[in-house]
Structure formats: C-alpha cells, structure tokens
Amino acid sequence: MSIEVETVRRLFELSKLSVAEEEIASFQGDLEAMLDYAKSLEEVNTDGVEPTFFITPQANVFREDVVSPSLPSEKVLQEAPTKIHRYFRLPKVIENI
C-alpha cells in the first residue's frame, strides 16, 4: 500500500517531530510496510459484527464527588526541567498574536 511523501511530512508535523529530508524515503517505506501488514485484516469477513471500542465488558464505572488531597506542589514540580514560583517554566510557545 503506497503512502505519499506529503502524508509522511504531515504525520511528522502532527507529532511535532522533525525529520531530515533524506530520512523521509525510509520512513515512507516503513509506514507502507506497516499498512500492508495491517491490511491482512481486511481479509476477515466482518459483516454484521458490531465495532468493538472497548476490550473489557465493563461499563458505568464512576466515583463519588468527594475531594481528597492533591499532591504536594514540590512533588508536582519535582520533574520539571525549570520552574519559577510553583509554575512550570517553558520556552515561548506562541507567536506574537
């Protein structure tokens, strides 16, 4: 099954990953191989089979609306690369709007 170069670029873009131009062809090949593998499922006759969204038979799992303590903020921020006054600190994320 073939996949367009543009689609590969779009997938990288959506995943916020950068890709070198010379690598695209190899990813294209890998993705095509994966699609071909998954394509074998098309051979199964699924007429009249309801789609399965969940693999366990569970339903209606709820919790009561009762507050319990949150994590201490030192813990919350423990893995943050940089922080300031209890905030996570990040590089600029938006263009001037």
Place this chain on the structure above:
Amino acid sequence: MSQEEFETVIGLEVHVQLNTKTKIFCNCSTDYSNKPANTHVCEVCMGLPGVLPVLNQNVLQYAMKACMALECDITKETKFDRKHYFYPDLPKAYQISQFDKPIGERGRIRIELEDGSERLIGVTRIHMEEDAGKSLHAENGETLVDYNRACVPLLEIVSEPDMRTPEEARAYLEKLKLIMRYIGVSDCDMENGSLRCDVNVSVRPVGTEKFGTKVEIKNMNSFRSVVRALEYEKKRQVRQIKRDQRILQQTMLWDDVKGETRVMRTKENADDYRYFPEPDLPPVHITQDMIQEVSQLLPELPDKKVDRIIKTYQIPAYNARLMAEDRELSDYFEEAVRSHNNPVSISNWILSELLRELNKDLLPIRDCKIKASHLGKLVYLIDSGVISGKIAKDVFEEMYKEGSEPESIVKSRGLTQISDDSQIQEIILAVLTNNSQSVHDMQAGKMKAFGFLVGQIMKETRGKANPGKVNEILKSLLREKYQIECP
C-alpha cells in the same frame, strides 16, 4: 449592496464549567481560583504514566440535567474519546472529550427578543470534557503553566447556525446562562471563565440560502464583547465582499480594547485531532432508571415558569420574565401572592421598590429582611384603604431596614389613613378658612389653587388623608359653600 442587505449567520460554541466539588476524572478539588499554582493537581490530572481516570458521577448527572433542560436526546450508549493536540497546558497531549457519541444531541433553546417575539435556536450537541491548564505568557517571552484548572469538568454546548443578529446571540447566551443556573450546574460567569464562548460567523445576502465562508472568533470576555465582535465582523465581511475579496476561513481574536478582530491563524488544512476511543474509561450506558432519577432533580425551568406565572397570575409578560431571571425572586413573588392576592401590584412592588433597594445594597433576595408574606400584607393594607400608596413607601422603607411587620409599623407610627368623611370634612373646613385667598382665586376662575388646597390638606394630615376622599369632599364643599364648580 448596503450592510442592511446582508444577514449574519451565527453559531455559538459555549464551554460551561461545571461546579462539581472534584475534577472530572480525579479527586482533586475544582476550587482553584486564586489558589497558588499547581497546588490542585495529582498524578491523574497531570497525565503521569500508569494512572487511571475514573468518571465523577456528578459530572454525568449534571450533564444529563443540562441535556434535559435543553431538550436534547440523551445518547443511551455514550463514551469518551481522546482528542490529540500539542499545547503546554494540556499535560497528556490529548484532551479527554467526546467525539461521535456525545451525551446529548438535537436540543433547543427558546429566546425572547426585545420586540417581544420568540425564536427557537437549535442545540446541535452537548458533550463532556476536561478543561486544560492555564498558560501565562510572561513579558520576556517565557510561558508559565499552572495545571490547577486541568481536568476541571466542562460541558461543550454547540448551537446550530440559527442566529441571525448579534442580539439573538446575546439572547441565546443569556438564556443558556439562566437555564444552567436554574438547574444549578454552573454559575456561568464569563468574567471568571466559568462560561467561555467562541462564535462562528458568516454573512450572506438576505434571502439567499447558501452559507458564506465562516470565520471563528475567540477571546471575548463578556456578553457585550460577543455582541461587539459580531457587529464588527459583520461589517468587515460585508466590506470584503463588496470589494470582491474572498473571505478566508480563519480563526480571529477579538481585541476588546481596540474593538476589532485580528487574524490568529488561517486554516489551511483542517485540524486533525486524530480522535480515538479513550481506552481507560469504560463506556456509559444510560438506563431509563438513571434518566428517571435525574429528571426528578430538575426544577421548573425558566420558560415553563414564565408561562405558568403569566397564565396563573395574569401579570404582564415583562414582569414575569424579569422576576424569573432569578429563581428565588420568582419564588418570593409567589409566596407574597399567597398572602394577598394582588399579583400585578405585588410584582410591581418587587420590580421597582424591592429590586432597587436590593441592587443598591448588592443583596440577593434571600438576604432581604422583608418576608414575602409581609410584602403581600403591605399591598393588602393599600388595597383595603388602611394606608395610602405614598405612606406605603415609608412603611416599606422601615420594613426593608428593620424587617418588621407592616401592620405593626402602621399602628406604632399612627399612619392609618384617614378615611372617615366627617374627620376629613373638618380638616378641609379648617384649611379653607386659613386659605381664604385661594378660595377667592378660585372664585376668580384661577382653578390652579385647587391643587394648592389639596396639598395643604395632605400636609395637615401628614399624608394620611385618603386622597380620593379629599378630592371628592373638597369639591363638594367648594360647590356648596362658594358655588365653585371644579372640573
């Protein structure tokens, strides 16, 4: 073509924050406003690996209430989906939302317009989802993130593109807010962010069916700014069309200070959120029993209430609507009417005197010192002639300050209206003797003096004389004693 030859086509996407105690999928408190950053978060709302979200049962119940109140069909087999996008305030890089099986679909909201007409606006869907955190964009360009708001429950309520004027959009928002407050699921305060609204707007020549290219506008922080943004955008789009320029499918930001919209991004390729079913949350099967149970929690809704009040009490629709804007105020009215059956007068007292005082003191009706039954009693005292309307205002003032009962105020301050004919006659005769100049004036045809005499009589009785009787007796005395015919 002028601006008037175009109509706007408006659809609204409203996010309502639910006022449950805890977040939608974890036990963290939703009471995050004015709290230090990142103090209301846990492993679940931070989206750490290996955690399991569990649905808050009150979120489901509130969502069902909202669906019923907006007359939506409730989806019997509903589920959650992951909506993927990257933004720092979204810790999991996906938002748990609902895609193809929203909890409610095909609802409607009745709106009332200034000219008294009504319209039905379709509600396309209602779905449950989690809120994102908050990013602060510092001066130096850094972004600071606080996750206290992440995972707070939201309902997204999407309307059909049924509105045709900015005023209709405003009426829709007002009604939506009123209903959500009635059913107690959100306070819907746009200023503090518990109601957020994005609009989709396009224009087309009046009389045509085909929709124009729509523009999405974000970043309005009040109902007023929604109206302003829509008015601005309509003008801009019509101008573009008249210049033969294409409308681009764009997302715009409203700048409330400058009073204009500006482009945030142009949608070249449609968003691709790669939705798929949330595997960590089992589906929700809504049974008839659950629907039954929730429907019993619903109060009488504003439209029904207004209709019933108009019909039962025969008061002007305007009064009924105004009172129904506050559920407790309309309850107060009904209670007052139970103590004295004069609904028109009671509703006038509530909407003029009572609301004026309450608004001045920024008090809700529940903190009002005047009991509903006492207000009814006050109107009774007027209707039965015990006090005049003028005196009633003084009595009202004391009731409002002290919370006392009107009859006891009237008694203790000796305010009972003088309706006894002979007593009034005696007072009038004295006034006529002391104001012979006025009588002469009237004999000379200067009828203006009549008003002066009435004023003197009221002054003499400190306003307690029954005004109707004063008029009547004064006229007959002037006729009998001085042959003066008053008109």
